[in-house]
Amino acid sequence: MLICILGRQPGLSVAELEATAGSEYIQSVGSDYAIVKCEPTKLLQQELGGVIKIAEIITTVRSLRWGRVFSVSRDKIVRYMIGIAEGTDRKLELGLSVYGLFVRPEQLSELSFAIKKKLKATGYSVHVSLSKDLALNSASVIHNGLTDRLGSEFLLIAGPEETYIARTLSVQDIDRYSKRDFSRPKRDTVVGMLPPKLAQIMLNLAKVTADRTVLDPFCGTGVVLMEAALKHAKIEGSDIDPKMIEYTKSNLDWLSKEYGLDIDIKLTCADATTHKWHDRVDCVVSETYLGRPLSYQPSRESLKTTVDECNALVTKFLTNLRPQLGPESRCCIAVPTWSSPQGLIHLPVVDHLDDLGYNRVGFLHTKVDQLVYRRPDQIVARELLVLTPK
Numbered sequence: 001m002l003i004c005i006l007g008r009q010p011g012l013s014v015a016e017l018e019a020t021a022g023s024e025y026i027q028s029v030g031s032d033y034a035i036v037k038c039e040p041t042k043l044l045q046q047e048l049g050g051v052i053k054i055a056e057i058i059t060t061v062r063s064l065r066w067g068r069v070f071s072v073s074r075d076k077i078v079r080y081m082i083g084i085a086e087g088t089d090r091k092l093e094l095g096l097s098v099y100g101l102f103v104r105p106e107q108l109s110e111l112s113f114a115i116k117k118k119l120k121a122t123g124y125s126v127h128v129s130l131s132k133d134l135a136l137n138s139a140s141v142i143h144n145g146l147t148d149r150l151g152s153e154f155l156l157i158a159g160p161e162e163t164y165i166a167r168t169l170s171v172q173d174i175d176r177y178s179k180r181d182f183s184r185p186k187r188d189t190v191v192g193m194l195p196p197k198l199a200q201i202m203l204n205l206a207k208v209t210a211d212r213t214v215l216d217p218f219c220g221t222g223v224v225l226m227e228a229a230l231k232h233a234k235i236e237g238s239d240i241d242p243k244m245i246e247y248t249k250s251n252l253d254w255l256s257k258e259y260g261l262d263i264d265i266k267l268t269c270a271d272a273t274t275h276k277w278h279d280r281v282d283c284v285v286s287e288t289y290l291g292r293p294l295s296y297q298p299s300r301e302s303l304k305t306t307v308d309e310c311n312a313l314v315t316k317f318l319t320n321l322r323p324q325l326g327p328e329s330r331c332c333i334a335v336p337t338w339s340s341p342q343g344l345i346h347l348p349v350v351d352h353l354d355d356l357g358y359n360r361v362g363f364l365h366t367k368v369d370q371l372v373y374r375r376p377d378q379i380v381a382r383e384l385l386v387l388t389p390k
């Protein structure tokens with residue numbers, strides 16, 4: 001049984017897991033974890049934008065009391081560490097992370113000392129990594145070799161009435177995301193750029209796999225297409241701005257060199273509200289125009305103008321796209337939504353998707369209103385519409 005530690009927006013992460021593993025395999029969901037009943041090979045860490053760590057549950061303690069969790073985890077972890085160290089020079093790396101349990105950092109240190117002591121008594125030496133935040137971040141796990149042959153990170157995760165003890169199998173490699181985000185040749189902060197992790201979540205919500213073709217009709221700097229190329233999907237893009245087509249080309253060239261990929265891309269300068277792509281468009285994954293960037297709360301009138309402008313564009317785009325979709329098409333479209341003192345202001349078209357010929361896909365463990373990507377300080381957020389043709 002696997003347990004996934006979810007990213008900053010757990011609703012999006014759970015929906016991504018549902019789309020990737022299948023809703024029926026999600027056994028239970030907590031505020032920062034999801035238990036998934038599947039083989040580790042089914043969940044590819046490097047393709048899951050919303051999952052911070054994937055771990056294997058090694059035991060469940062039917063208690064949330066620290067005294068009980070302490071003794072069971074100490075004994076389990078010692079046995080596990082001895083098992084992996086057999087036939088080696090007996091130098092081990094250990095990391096401990098806690099999620100949701102009421103524990104002080106000193107109590108976690110005590111556990112690490114107790115484990116160290118027992119291991120020392122059997123002839124093993126161990127270096128322990130802990131964080132004052134109680135959970136090690138992905139960079140520390142990688143840096144301290146905790147997913148290597150002689151390293152282990154153990155997670156103590158509070159469920160509703162039990163504690164899961166799990167061993168980390170993989171963690172999100174932040175450096176690789178940062179490289180794609182900040183080292184690609186072309187960026188444009190004015191049009192806005194999708195974080196690569198969010199692009200991955202969207203591709204997974206659209207169930208993009210290597211045998212499918214992804215169209216991004218608002219391709220901008222090409223982030224969606226870059227992440228789709230890394231999944232070995234076929235890719236196609238368009239944008240109304242010729243400069244953006246050049247940017248996407250440069251970024252894909254860079255990606256192909258960095259990752260040794262042979263990328264075949266069709267790029268067109270076109271208006272997404274009128275262009276004809278094909279008769280049978282497969283997966284559409286795209287972030288539409290989000291309106292002008294806002295760094296402060298606009299007046300009601302000015303916000304209404306922006307909402308109306310974006311609503312007209314998204315309505316025309318979805319109307320134009322619908323007859324071109326194949327019966328098996330699946331789309332994930334990020335549209336703008338705005339935070340205001342009254343709560344989120346959605347595009348009116350979101351309530352009329354049915355009239356435009358689309359089903360909005362729902363999820364078993366995630367409510368649709370959780371499918372919003374939003375940084376706490378931002379006014380413009382992105383609402384994800386997962387759509388299939390009716």
Ligand SMILES: C[S@@+](CC[C@H](N)C(=O)[O-])C[C@H]1O[C@@H](n2cnc3c(N)ncnc32)[C@H](O)[C@@H]1O
Binds near residue numbers: 191220223240241
């Ligand atoms: C928010 S940006 C997309 C950014 C992109 N996801 C990225 O990561 O770089 C929206 C893009 O839509 C394009 N755009 C605006 N109106 C359009 C239209 N009617 N048809 C096609 N593209 C349009 C803009 O040129 C811009 O590149």
